[in-house]
Amino acid sequence: MQATRRRGAVAPRVVLRWLESGRWSVLAAVLALATLFRLPYAWAPLSSDEGGFLLVAHQWVTTEGSLYGNQWVDRPPGLLIVFRAADVLSEALGDRLALRLVALALVVVAVVAAWFAGGVVAGSRGAVAAALTLTALTSTPVFSGPRLTTGLPGVALVAVGVACALSATYDARGRRGRALLAAAAGAAGASALLMKQNYADGLVFALVLWTVAGARGRRLILPGAAGAAVPLLATLWWAATGPGVGAVWEALYGFREQALSVILSSSTVAPAERALTFALAVVASGAALLAGVTVWTIVRERRHAVAIATLALLGWAVFGIVGGGSWWRHYALQLAVPLALGAALAVRSGLLRTVRVAIALSLVSTLVAVAWLTPALVRGWPSSGTAAGEWIHDHASPGDSGLVAYGSPQVLRVGGLAAPYEYSWSLPTRVRDPDLVEMTAVLSGADAPEWLVEMGSFTWWGIDTDAFRSVVASRYREVADVCGHRIYLRIDVRRDIAGPTRWCPDLFGRTTGSS
Numbered sequence: 344m345q346a347t348r349r350r351g352a353v354a355p356r357v358v359l360r361w362l363e364s365g366r367w368s369v370l371a372a373v374l375a376l377a378t379l380f381r382l383p384y385a386w387a388p389l390s391s392d393e394g395g396f397l398l399v400a401h402q403w404v405t406t407e408g409s410l411y412g413n414q415w416v417d418r419p420p421g422l423l424i425v426f427r428a429a430d431v432l433s434e435a436l437g438d439r440l441a442l443r444l445v446a447l448a449l450v451v452v453a454v455v456a457a458w459f460a461g462g463v464v465a466g467s468r469g470a471v472a473a474a475l476t477l478t479a480l481t482s483t484p485v486f487s488g489p490r491l492t493t494g495l496p497g498v499a500l501v502a503v504g505v506a507c508a509l510s511a512t513y514d515a516r517g518r519r520g521r522a523l524l525a526a527a528a529g530a531a532g533a534s535a536l537l538m539k540q541n542y543a544d545g546l547v548f549a550l551v552l553w554t555v556a557g558a559r560g561r562r563l564i565l566p567g568a569a570g571a572a573v574p575l576l577a578t579l580w581w582a583a584t585g586p587g588v589g590a591v592w593e594a595l596y597g598f599r600e601q602a603l604s605v606i607l608s609s610s611t612v613a614p615a616e617r618a619l620t621f622a623l624a625v626v627a628s629g630a631a632l633l634a635g636v637t638v639w640t641i642v643r644e645r646r647h648a649v650a651i652a653t654l655a656l657l658g659w660a661v662f663g664i665v666g667g668g669s670w671w672r673h674y675a676l677q678l679a680v681p682l683a684l685g686a687a688l689a690v691r692s693g694l695l696r697t698v699r700v701a702i703a704l705s706l707v708s709t710l711v712a713v714a715w716l717t718p719a720l721v722r723g724w725p726s727s728g729t730a731a732g733e734w735i736h737d738h739a740s741p742g743d744s745g746l747v748a749y750g751s752p753q754v755l756r757v758g759g760l761a762a763p764y765e766y767s768w769s770l771p772t773r774v775r776d777p778d779l780v781e782m783t784a785v786l787s788g789a790d791a792p793e794w795l796v797e798m799g800s801f802t803w804w805g806i807d808t809d810a811f812r813s814v815v816a817s818r819y820r821e822v823a824d825v826c827g828h829r830i831y832l833r834i835d836v837r838r839d840i841a842g843p844t845r846w847c848p849d850l851f852g853r854t855t856g857s858s
Contacts, residue, residue, distance in 0.1 A: 363467055364467055374454060377447075377454055377481075377482055380710075381443060381447055381450070381488075384484075386721050387490065387720050389442070390726075390753065391753050391768075393438075393491055394438070394728075395767055399412070402761070403423055413762070413765055414762060416767075417594050417599065418594075419538060419539065421538045421578075422493060425538070432444065446491040450481050452499045453502040453503075454502075456502035456503045457474050457506070457680070458471075458474040460502070460505050461474065461687035463506075463510055463513050464649055464688055465688070465690040466690075469690045469691060472687050472690050473684060473686055474683070477502065479706045479708070479709045480628065480630060480676070480705065482713070483713075485627055486628060486675045488676065489713075494538075494539055496538040496539075498676050498679050501542060502680050504528045504532035505548050505680060507525070508524075508525070508545070508549035508552055508553070511524035512556050521559075522566040525563035525570065528549045529567035530570040530573055532546035532548075533572075533575050534574045536575075537574055540596065541677075544659050547656060548652050549563075549567055550564070550567075551651060552649065555651050560648070598771075598775075599667075602668075605774050606668045617670035620670070621670045625675055625678075628708050629706075629707075630675060632705070634685075637682055637684075637686070639689075640685055649684075650688060656680065656684065661678075664678075724849050724851040727825075727826035727850055728757075731798075732753060732757025734825045735759075735830065736757060738840055739759060739838065743760050745796065746782070746792045746794070746795050746796070747796040748798065749798065750768050750770075751796075755767065760792070763792050764781070764782055764792075766782075779806060779808050779810075786818060786819075787814045791818060794831065795830075795833075798828050801815070820834050822840050822843060823840070823844040823845070826847040826850065
């Protein structure tokens with residue numbers, strides 16, 4: 344009996360020693376785990392952002408008129424390039440699988456970068472700690488991690504930038520090698536800004552690290568700045584020759600100030616509810632515990648340059664999340680890199696047992712969340728928004744266009760409809776077309792869309808006007824109610840619809856929000 348117990352105790356220790364050995368097989372196992380976490384989401388319905396950015400990316404290269412073809416969104420061009428790649432893949436694989444494969448590729452890049460960054464900080468154990476932390480936080484459905492969220496490309500590039508900055512400072516040999524790695528860190532950090540405009544995390548980390556790391560670190564600032572200039576100058580050239588530098592700046596930064604004002608002046612109930620949900624998600628995912636370990640470690644290692652730079656990285660992430668004002672759960676992905684680095688620092692600081700427990704709990708949380716959702720995911724059930732799109736797809740004709748009031752552009756993508764109205768998300772509509780002047784003009788024009796979808800209520804936020812209500816009443820008739828979303832067809836258009844229809848299949852969940 345005692346021998347049996349000893350053998351039972353030895354097995355976990357053998358596994359633990361293997362995990363912390365730093366072998367390539369361990370990295371392969373971590374990547375396999377990340378893949379398994381995300382596998383069920385190959386069947387998940389498109390989120391609002393996934394469908395919307397596919398819609399924008401698809402028409403960006405073929406039309407003119409607004410910031411991105413005939414669409415205006417408050418996101419940098421790099422993000423649209425990522426979704427354009429998914430759009431190309433979708434022709435052979437379908438939207439769902441194409442999106443999730445691109446997301447998986449980004450996570451692989453991020454995990455590998457975290458592995459190398461953690462290795463620089465604390466050797467093989469630090470590498471494993473950082474990689475597993477990043478895997479847990481970028482794979483949990485609590486943060487919408489398995490989807491291609493708008494923050495995921497930025498997370499991958501921030502992780503690459505951090506890894507390159509650390510290697511340039513502590514691991515590279517030769518002045519030329521250090522300079523090249525510093526340039527790569529700068530390029531990756533600047534490219535993250537082109538994915539999401541508040542993702543300056545990598546640049547902040549590198550600048551602080553090199554400033555406090557002594558003369559050797561300060562020599563890396565110039566090549567790092569040169570690397571950062573490349574993607575930024577390329578974007579400047581695109582803006583100057585296309586929509587205009589001022590238009591791009593207003594979309595990325597000026598709009599956010601206006602949007603925050605609109606959010607704060609509107610009802611505070613929804614943002615407050617999302618803030619509470621966000622806080623609960625941070626706790627449930629294990630991110631709160633990992634953040635506590637990271638802060639504790641930074642205090643213990645406060646004289647070390649990496650600890651100081653990690654504090655700056657974490658502080659910037661928190662600033663970016665809070666500054667957004669909307670509290671969407673996937674914003675928490677911005678915490679993944681600083682908490683992964685914090686886990687490696689904790690190993691270096693002698694908090695091995697503590698960080699093991701924190702990482703294990705985060706991985707268990709991710710596993711439980713994935714397992715809980717898997718039965719519904721593998722059935723391929725639509726969300727209410729994608730169900731509306733599927734119904735339209737079955738009844739529309741090629742070349743049809745549509746308008747969704749307000750937001751939820753995945754309806755248009757799934758329905759196969761063109762988007763004649765340039766604001767396909769609710770927040771740009773509320774900020775840039777608050778009196779619905781442009782929307783009403785589109786609906787009353789000669790090329791008015793065949794389809795109009797009322798996602799919740801035309802009276803949301805009180806922005807509907809007499810002119811808008813009049814044109815809807817005079818030009819459109821209701822033909823269906825799909826899961827509570829009313830669908831209208833232009834009165835002069837005929838489609839094969841046998842009278843007003845009420846329909847709703849089994850649903851995965853309501854995915855009608857915007858970010």
